[in-house]
Amino acid sequence: MALIVQKYGGTSVGNTERIKNVVARVAKYRAEGHRLVVVVSAMSGVTDNLIKLAKEIMPLPSEREMDMLLATGEQTTIALAAMALHAIGVPAVSLTGAQAGIVTDGVHTKAKIQNITPKRVHALLDGGQVVIVAGFQGETLEGQITTLGRGGSDLTAIALAAALKADLCQIYTDVDGVYTADPRIVPGARKLSEISYDEMLELAGAGAKIMQLRSVEFAKKFGVIFEVRSSLNDNPGTIVKEETKSMEDVVIRGVSLDKNQAKVTLIGVPDRPGTAASIFKALAEAAINVDMIVQNVSHGSGTPTTDLSFTVDKPDLLKAQKVIEGLKKEIGFRQVTANEAIGKLSIVGVGMRSHSGIAARMFDTLAREGINIDMISTSEIKISVAIDLAKAEHATRVLHQVFLGA
Amino acid sequence: MALIVQKYGGTSVGNTERIKNVVARVAKYRAEGHRLVVVVSAMSGVTDNLIKLAKEIMPLPSEREMDMLLATGEQTTIALAAMALHAIGVPAVSLTGAQAGIVTDGVHTKAKIQNITPKRVHALLDGGQVVIVAGFQGETLEGQITTLGRGGSDLTAIALAAALKADLCQIYTDVDGVYTADPRIVPGARKLSEISYDEMLELAGAGAKIMQLRSVEFAKKFGVIFEVRSSLNDNPGTIVKEETKSMEDVVIRGVSLDKNQAKVTLIGVPDRPGTAASIFKALAEAAINVDMIVQNVSHGSGTPTTDLSFTVDKPDLLKAQKVIEGLKKEIGFRQVTANEAIGKLSIVGVGMRSHSGIAARMFDTLAREGINIDMISTSEIKISVAIDLAKAEHATRVLHQVFLGA
Numbered sequence: 001m002a003l004i005v006q007k008y009g010g011t012s013v014g015n016t017e018r019i020k021n022v023v024a025r026v027a028k029y030r031a032e033g034h035r036l037v038v039v040v041s042a043m044s045g046v047t048d049n050l051i052k053l054a055k056e057i058m059p060l061p062s063e064r065e066m067d068m069l070l071a072t073g074e075q076t077t078i079a080l081a082a083m084a085l086h087a088i089g090v091p092a093v094s095l096t097g098a099q100a101g102i103v104t105d106g107v108h109t110k111a112k113i114q115n116i117t118p119k120r121v122h123a124l125l126d127g128g129q130v131v132i133v134a135g136f137q138g139e140t141l142e143g144q145i146t147t148l149g150r151g152g153s154d155l156t157a158i159a160l161a162a163a164l165k166a167d168l169c170q171i172y173t174d175v176d177g178v179y180t181a182d183p184r185i186v187p188g189a190r191k192l193s194e195i196s197y198d199e200m201l202e203l204a205g206a207g208a209k210i211m212q213l214r215s216v217e218f219a220k221k222f223g224v225i226f227e228v229r230s231s232l233n234d235n236p237g238t239i240v241k242e243e244t245k246s247m248e249d250v251v252i253r254g255v256s257l258d259k260n261q262a263k264v265t266l267i268g269v270p271d272r273p274g275t276a277a278s279i280f281k282a283l284a285e286a287a288i289n290v291d292m293i294v295q296n297v298s299h300g301s302g303t304p305t306t307d308l309s310f311t312v313d314k315p316d317l318l319k320a321q322k323v324i325e326g327l328k329k330e331i332g333f334r335q336v337t338a339n340e341a342i343g344k345l346s347i348v349g350v351g352m353r354s355h356s357g358i359a360a361r362m363f364d365t366l367a368r369e370g371i372n373i374d375m376i377s378t379s380e381i382k383i384s385v386a387i388d389l390a391k392a393e394h395a396t397r398v399l400h401q402v403f404l405g406a
Numbered sequence: 407m408a409l410i411v412q413k414y415g416g417t418s419v420g421n422t423e424r425i426k427n428v429v430a431r432v433a434k435y436r437a438e439g440h441r442l443v444v445v446v447s448a449m450s451g452v453t454d455n456l457i458k459l460a461k462e463i464m465p466l467p468s469e470r471e472m473d474m475l476l477a478t479g480e481q482t483t484i485a486l487a488a489m490a491l492h493a494i495g496v497p498a499v500s501l502t503g504a505q506a507g508i509v510t511d512g513v514h515t516k517a518k519i520q521n522i523t524p525k526r527v528h529a530l531l532d533g534g535q536v537v538i539v540a541g542f543q544g545e546t547l548e549g550q551i552t553t554l555g556r557g558g559s560d561l562t563a564i565a566l567a568a569a570l571k572a573d574l575c576q577i578y579t580d581v582d583g584v585y586t587a588d589p590r591i592v593p594g595a596r597k598l599s600e601i602s603y604d605e606m607l608e609l610a611g612a613g614a615k616i617m618q619l620r621s622v623e624f625a626k627k628f629g630v631i632f633e634v635r636s637s638l639n640d641n642p643g644t645i646v647k648e649e650t651k652s653m654e655d656v657v658i659r660g661v662s663l664d665k666n667q668a669k670v671t672l673i674g675v676p677d678r679p680g681t682a683a684s685i686f687k688a689l690a691e692a693a694i695n696v697d698m699i700v701q702n703v704s705h706g707s708g709t710p711t712t713d714l715s716f717t718v719d720k721p722d723l724l725k726a727q728k729v730i731e732g733l734k735k736e737i738g739f740r741q742v743t744a745n746e747a748i749g750k751l752s753i754v755g756v757g758m759r760s761h762s763g764i765a766a767r768m769f770d771t772l773a774r775e776g777i778n779i780d781m782i783s784t785s786e787i788k789i790s791v792a793i794d795l796a797k798a799e800h801a802t803r804v805l806h807q808v809f810l811g812a
Contacts, residue, residue, distance in 0.1 A: 016462040050482065056422040057486055058493035065492070068500050069485035072478035076456070079475035080463055086471070087464035094474050099549060120549075143505060143526075 001033045002167035003125070007135065007157035010044035011174050012231040013077050016084075022172075022231065023084040026130060030090060035125050037164065039135045039157040040081055042073025063108035067137075067147045071097070074134035074153070081132045092130040095120065098139030100131075101163075102156065106140045110149035113138060113156075113218075116163035133160065151212025158215050162222035169224055171211065172231035177238035178203065178210060181255045181400045185393050188406030192253065193236070196243035199253045199348050202382040206256040206346035216240065243350050251351035251358065252403035257396045258344040261291060261311040263374065263386060264320055268334025271297075271304040275331055279308070279324070286323050288316045292344065292377040292386060305334070309375060311386060314340060342374060343392025346384040347403060359383050365402050371395050407439045408573035409531070413541065413563035416450035417580050418637040419483050422490075425449075428578075428637065429490040432536060436496060441531050443570065445541045445563040446487055448479025469514035473543075473553045477502070480540035480559070487538045498536040501526065504545035506537075507569075508562065512546045516555035519544060519562075519624075522569035539566060557618025564621050568628035575630055577617065578637035583644035584609065584616060587661045587806045591799050594812030598659065599642070602649035605659045605754050608788040612662040612752035622646065649756050657757035657764060658809035663802045664750040667697060668723040669780065669792060670730065671715040674740030677703075681737055682714065685730070692729050694722045698750065698783045698792060711740070715781060717792060720746060748780060749798025752790040753809060765789050771808050777801050 006026065013019050026038055050069050054061045061069075078094035085092035101118050104111035124131045135153025138146050148155050154171055161169035178200065181189040195203075197220035204213050210228060219226055219240065229237025247253075269275055276295065283290055292311045297304075312320045317338060324336050352358050362383055366373060371394075375386040387395060400406065412432065419425050432444055456475050460467045467475075484500035491498035507524050510517035530537045541559025544552050554561050560577055567575035584606065587595040601609075603626035610619050616634060625632055625646065635643025653659075675681055682701065689696055699716045718726045723744060730742050758764050768789055772779060777800075781792040793801055806812065 016459060019463065053422060053482075053486060054489055057425065057489045061489040062492055065485045065488045065500060068488070068502075069482060072481045075478045075481075076459075076475060079471045080459060082471045082474070083460060083463045083467040086468055094471060096474075096551075145502075 001035065003035045003037070003164060004029060005037045005039065005157050005161040005164065005166045005169045006172060007039040007153055007170070008041065008172045008231055009153065009174070010041040010047070012172055013040050013081065014044040016080065019077070019080050019084045023081060023088065023090070025231070026085065027088055027090050030130060036130045037121060037125070037133060037160055037166070038081065038130060039133045039153055039160065040074065040077045041135050041153040042070075043077055046073045046076065064144065067108045067145050070147050071134070071137045071145045074136050078132045078134045085130055085132075090130055091128055092132055093124050094132040094134070096134045097137035097156065098145065100133045100160070102138035102159070104138035104140060104146045104148070106142070106144060106146065108144075108146055111138060111140075111146035113148065113159045116159055118160065118163050121160070121164065151215055154211055154215035155218060158219045158222075158224050158226060161224045161226065162218075169226035170237075171226055171228045173210065173228060174230065174232065175210065175228075176230045176233070176235050177228050178240070179254065180404050181396060182257065185257060185396050186255070186400045188400065190404070190406065192238045194239040194241060194247070195253055196247055196350055197240060198243060198381055199350055200240050202346070202348040202379065203254055203256050206258055206344065206348065206382065206384060248351045248354050250349060251355045252347050252349040253351075254348050255396055255400045255403065256346050256348065257392055258346070259389060259392065260314050261342060261344050261386070262314045262317040263309055263311050263339040263342050264317070264324065265307060265309040265337045265339070266324065266333045266335075267307050267337065268305045269308050270332050271306050276308065278331060279327060282323050282327055283312075283320060286319060288312055288320050288323065292375045292384065294375045294377075311342070311344065311375070341389040342386045343389045343395075344384055344386050345392060345395055345399065346382055347399060348382045350381050352381050352383075361402065362399065365398060366395060369395065369398055407441065409441045409443070409570060410435060411443045411445065411563050411567040411570065411572045411575045412578060413445040413559055413576065414447065414578045414637055415559065415580070416447040416453070418578055419446050419487065420450040422486065425483070425486050425490050429487060429494065429496070431637070432491065433494055433496050436536060443527060443531070443537045443539060443566055443572070444487065445539045445559055445566065446480065446483045447541050447559040448476075449483055452479045452482065470550065473514045473551050476553050477540070477543045477551045480542050484538045484540045491536055491538075496536055497534055498538055499530050500538040500540070502540045503543035503562065504551065506539045506566070508544035508565070510544035510546060510552045510554065512548070512550060512552065514550075514552055517544060517546075517552035519554065519565050522565055524566065524569050527566070527570065557621050560617055560621035561624055564625045564628075564630050564632060567630045567632065568624075575632035576643075577632055577634045579616065579634060580636065580638065581616065581634075582636045582639070582641050583634050584646070585660065586810050587802060588663065591663060591802050592661070592806045592812075594806065596810070596812065598644045600645040600647060600653070601659055602653055602756055603646060604649060604787055605756055606646050608752070608754040608785060609660055609662050612664055612750065612754065612788065612790060654757045654760050656755060657761045658753050658755040659757075660754050661802055661806045661809065662752050662754065663798055664752070665795060665798065666720050667717040667748060667750050667792070668720045669715055669717050669745040669748050670723070670726055671713060671743045671745070672730065672739045672741075673713050673743065674711045675714050676738050677710040677712050684737060685714070685733060688729050688733055689718075689726060692725060694718055694726050694729065698781045698790065700781045700783075717748070717750065717781070747795040748792045749795045749801075750790055750792050751798060751801055751805065752788055753805060754788045756787050758787050758789075767808070768805065771804060772801060775801065775804055
């Protein structure tokens with residue numbers, strides 16, 4: 001008899017029929033003798049609808065009131081899910097984030113979980129109930145309703161699994177698990193049976209949309225082993241866990257392509273200390289995430305200048321250009337250019353640490369395909385390159401063939 | 407500078423445009439220097455939609471989960487209302503029922519307010535905020551979300567006004583106030599500038615739809631003076647307050663017609679002690695409200711039998727007939743009949759106490775119009791008769807003419 005935390009996203013609970021499917025799965029696990037805590041998101045579309053209402057009232061509503069508003073989405077789902085369990089004879093009780101003891105800081109719309117006191121969850125489990133918990137939300141010590149931001153329901157599930165010392169945490173989603181590459185791009189992509197936290201983090205950071213970084217980080221920090229699997233079938237998913245020795249035998253775990261980045265280049269930047277610091281400080285203050293950064297030395301006559309390139313998420317491009325234009329006087333660069341037609345291609349694997357020559361093999365492969373590399377960035381277990389978007393899917397397939405053999 | 411509690415119903419906050427209208431009024435009062443607590447209902451249609459979702463899942467959902475579900479309706483409105491105030495530059499904070507300190511018993515879907523600890527409301531008011539409170543909901547001491555049942559938002563407003571010792575409590579609705587009769591039936595009906603709690607109670611009990619009985623009872627118990635007025639214009643409404651000496655000068659405050667009752671008659675009931683008790687106990691156990699009751703002595707040969715008639719709300723008629731049929735063996739009556747074509751016509755006024763002959767004048771008036779009286783019931787300040795539904799509106803106009811002169 002295990003204690004299992006399951007999380008179902010907005011699509012899985014998108015209407016009452018789907019909620020009935022979800023609880024049928026919950027009931028099956030319970031019939032096998034397990035104790036269950038079920039974390040659910042808002043029904044798909046509900047959150048967008050609430051945001052639309054808020055925008056009808058004002059363009060930038062107070063974040064405290066947005067939390068008050070959005071928290072109703074998950075609260076609706078938990079009540080319906082509990083009813084759906086009752087309808088098939090399974091005792092169940094719904095709890096809001098606050099009722100489940102999820103205590104957060106006071107940073108509305110992106111609060112951090114500070115502490116979980118799952119007294120009430122424990123008592124209900126002991127009483128034989130399935131406990132349905134609203135994902136994505138919590139409460140400050142002062143009793144303010146907060147939300148956890150994007151991917152918040154995953155975080156709720158993983159944090160609850162940690163606090164409850166659950167035997168298993170299952171993240172149900174609309175994909176079967178984590179793949180060696182996006183199967184829509186690489187037909188031979190395979191589902192991974194397991195992956196390390198670090199690899200999962202690098203894949204998520206490289207644009208794989210399965211989970212938000214911070215949920216994986218949280219799981220890593222607290223050693224929560226979780227499984228990513230589909231709510232549409234009974235296939236086993238991918239287990240995400242601490243790295244094991246045998247994982248290093250596989251050089252590359254996966255290839256990922258992020259088409260959502262844009263490149264900004266500052267041409268003719270005077271080569272003075274502190275210039276890069278000014279630029280990235282200004283971008284950070286505007287809450288713009290910078291991913292890859294490359295600086296080239298320019299060999300010109302007169303004052304030495306350099307070219308500086310970086311990538312940002314496409315939706316942030318205009319904002320980033322505005323920030324940079326605002327620095328023109330202070331820094332004195334010659335020109336800014338932007339390029340949205342790039343793809344960021346990454347290979348990820350803990351095996352890189354113990355295998356040499358991976359980067360060379362990657363660059364060589366791309367060169368033989370006539371693909372020019374625009375930017376390069378590396379971590380201990382990831383190599384990313386920015387290349388022409390038009391060639392990016394082809395390059396993904398070629399790298400998958402070379403490193404993963406299909 | 408007064409402390410004012412305002413309550414706006416579901417129609418008044420039915421969409422974001424209407425919410426903007428509501429907060430414009432709130433802002434106007436605030437600009438005059440008043441402190442404001444604003445209680446809002448769920449946007450019209452929202453509660454029905456939630457109920458529909460629940461019914462898709464099961465016909466009779468758990469009341470605890472219904473409360474969890476329905477409480478989201480008001481929570482949505484408070485957030486939007488606070489945002490709408492921000493949009494016009496007025497500081498405002500929304501509070502759920504629980505956050506506003508509304509403590510109830512644990513009777514889900516029709517919880518009673520046990521206590522209000524408005525510490526947080528006071529602190530926010532002291533900080534210059536308009537406080538927006540979710541109507542209709544509260545929390546038990548154990549932290550369960552509850553709802554107060556029909557008319558619950560009025561109750562929230564009146565209870566908060568009592569707890570805060572507010573100077574004024576305004577119930578905004580879609581009518582201008584309390585009228586001497588329904589203006590759709592009696593064109594000469596006049597808006598009353600004031601009415602006593604007891605008269606308001608009798609009018610509500612007699613079918614006037616403005617407010618639920620228990621909100622008025624609560625106001626009477628705690629001496630909360632409130633005003634019923636329209637959210638669509640700036641006309642003064644009707645003040646509801648403790649009876650004053652001068653109120654007795656008016657014999658009849660209003661005439662009301664309830665077309666929502668049905669009459670059940672048991673024919674040939676053996677005249678034994680305890681028979682009536684059995685019948686009305688069984689109806690009470692089925693949660694059927696009985697209004698008027700009349701018993702006639704039948705003069706037959708053999709065992710003395712009587713005929714017993716009572717009225718119930720029309721939607722309860724089938725259920726009531728079923729209950730009665732179930733008692734046939736035990737009680738041994740001859741036959742049950744039902745009549746939905748009745749109207750309950752009432753005249754109400756504290757002046758009745760000091761003026762004699764009111765009932766005679768009422769019956770005489772109806773007789774002269776050729777209207778047969780089916781049943782009669784009286785209280786200290788109300789006389790009700792059940793008559794043929796087809797003649798009920800005409801009778802209402804005639805009584806209004808006789809007692810209220812228009």
